[in-house]
Amino acid sequence: MYIKRLLIVILLSLGLAWLLGYYFDSRYKKKWKWLVFDKAATALSPEPSYDILLLGNSRVYTGLNPYYIDSITGLNSYNLALDGSDEQEMKLLTTLYLQHHQAPHIVLVGLDNSMLVKYNILKERFAYLFYLEHDSVYDSMKRHGFPTALIRVFPFLKYSFFDEYNRASLFRPQPHLPVTGHNPYKGFINIFPGPVEPSTGPIINKTPFRALPTAKTINDTAALVLTQTVELLQANNCQIIFLFPPVRDRSAELTGRFLKFESFFINLAKSKNITMMRADTMELFSPGYFVDNGHLNVPGSVLLSQAVGNFIRDHMQPGSIPIKKETAR
Numbered sequence: 001m002y003i004k005r006l007l008i009v010i011l012l013s014l015g016l017a018w019l020l021g022y023y024f025d026s027r028y029k030k031k032w033k034w035l036v037f038d039k040a041a042t043a044l045s046p047e048p049s050y051d052i053l054l055l056g057n058s059r060v061y062t063g064l065n066p067y068y069i070d071s072i073t074g075l076n077s078y079n080l081a082l083d084g085s086d087e088q089e090m091k092l093l094t095t096l097y098l099q100h101h102q103a104p105h106i107v108l109v110g111l112d113n114s115m116l117v118k119y120n121i122l123k124e125r126f127a128y129l130f131y132l133e134h135d136s137v138y139d140s141m142k143r144h145g146f147p148t149a150l151i152r153v154f155p156f157l158k159y160s161f162f163d164e165y166n167r168a169s170l171f172r173p174q175p176h177l178p179v180t181g182h183n184p185y186k187g188f189i190n191i192f193p194g195p196v197e198p199s200t201g202p203i204i205n206k207t208p209f210r211a212l213p214t215a216k217t218i219n220d221t222a223a224l225v226l227t228q229t230v231e232l233l234q235a236n237n238c239q240i241i242f243l244f245p246p247v248r249d250r251s252a253e254l255t256g257r258f259l260k261f262e263s264f265f266i267n268l269a270k271s272k273n274i275t276m277m278r279a280d281t282m283e284l285f286s287p288g289y290f291v292d293n294g295h296l297n298v299p300g301s302v303l304l305s306q307a308v309g310n311f312i313r314d315h316m317q318p319g320s321i322p323i324k325k326e327t328a329r
Contacts, residue, residue, distance in 0.1 A: 021156025025130065027170050034177060036127035039080055039187060043096040044134065049104070052077035052312070054187070055094065056110025057085040057212070059245040062190040063110070063296045065305040067182035072309030079187030081110060084212065086119040087226040088140070092128075094229055095136050103236035106312060108277075110243045112294075113261040114212035115226055118219040120144060126166050129158040183298060192297040216257050218264055230272055241312070242269050242276045246285040246304060248293045277311050279304060 029037050052075055054064050060081035069077045080093055090109075097104075122128065122144045131137045132152045142148040151158045159167060183190055233240055242265060269276050279285070284307065289300030296304060 017154075017156045021159070024156075024159060024170055028127075028166075029130070031169050031172070031174060032127055034184065034189060036082065036125060037130075039082055039093065040096070040127065040131060042078060042080065042187065043093050044100055044131065046100050048076070049102040050078040051075035051104060052106045052108065053094075053097065053104045054079045054081055054108050054110070055090050056081040056108075056243075056245075057112050057114065058083040059112060059294055059296075060108075060110035060243075061085075061188070062192075063245060063301050063304050064108075064308060065182060065188040065190075065301055066186040067188075068302060068305035069309040069312065072306065073313050075106075075312075077186070081187070084121055084124075086117075086121045087115045087222050087229065088119075089121050089125065090115075091225055091229040091232070092122070092136060092140050094232060096134065098232065098236055099136065103233075103238055105239060106241065107233050107238045108241045108243050108308065108312075109230075110245050111265050112212065112245070113214070113258060116218045116222050116261055116264060117213045117215045118222050119213050124163065126158065126162050129161075130155075180298075188301075190296070190298050190301050192291050192295075194297055194299060218261060223264065227268065230268065230274070234272065240272070240274045241315075242274050243308065244276070244278050244280040245294065246279045246282060246289075246296065246300075248285075248287050248290040250280060275315060277308065279307060282307070 052066075052069065052073070054060055054066070054069075054077060058081070061079060061083055064079055064081075066077040066079055069075075080097065082089065082093075094107075122140055128137050128141055129146065129148075129151055132141065132148050138148050138152070146161060147157075151161075177184065177189065178191060178193075180193070230240060244262075244265070266276070268274070284303060285296070285300060289296055289303060291297050
């Protein structure tokens with residue numbers, strides 16, 4: 001009798017846990033749909049396949065609107081960048097996309113010094129625990145310390161490994177995201193409609209974006225992962241563009257530490273025959289287009305998107321999609 005009751009209690013507890021897990025899953029997916037889930041769904045869905053993929057962190061995520069790029073190039077692009085993304089997440093999303101789609105003709109990689117620092121953002125990307133049926137996701141999350149085998153059997157247990165912020169987000173109201181014209185659009189979103197200070201004012205020190213890590217030296221593992229992503233794309237006949245995103249004040253980057261990171265990107269581009277676009281040296285982007293030193297507001301994102309569209313169009317071979325092979329300078 002005791003064993004029978006115990007079994008009933010266990011089964012009822014597991015059933016309740018599954019029901020609660022299903023309820024929490026729907027809330028969490030709705031809460032973070034605009035960030036990770038939309039990008040993961042795009043990478044894992046076989047249709048559509050895009051001509052252009054945009055990769056990077058928040059500087060691409062909020063800076064490149066596919067609407068303007070497509071309008072200029074006549075191609076079909078998607079912004080697969082994420083806020084706070086690092087080189088490991090970029091490789092994971094690239095791998096997933098290539099596994100489920102025809103390879104894009106052009107891939108633009110927005111460069112950032114944080115890509116050469118071992119950041120391990122996947123330790124905080126709990127949304128990927130919803131996709132453990134895919135081997136690439138399973139292996140990546142396992143390497144980052146999650147008990148993936150256990151979570152795959154008992155999915156509701158994933159909430160035990162969430163941090164406090166993500167658990168609390170289940171009970172917070174859904175954030176309101178302003179919809180204006182072509183924003184959001186195909187993976188792009190920017191919530192800053194215009195200048196947040198006079199264009200002649202001081203640089204904003206408090207940024208609304210995730211603070212990315214800095215270091216004085218390049219992490220060899222991070223550099224290897226970035227190189228592997230480049231090689232994976234080139235093995236699938238993708239033409240790659242390295243984009244140095246615009247900055248409001250470049251003087252901070254003209255130091256020994258930052259120049260070392262910049263030199264790595266330039267040398268990688270040269271060794272892999274990758275075309276570079278130096279938006280960081282363009283005088284086109286006045287201070288009024290920035291939210292902080294590296295992120296653009298909506299008018300700035302339109303300007304950068306148009307510049308990228310023009311760059312891709314001008315580097316395309318006549319009558320075909322792939323851009324011209326050019327040695328990086």
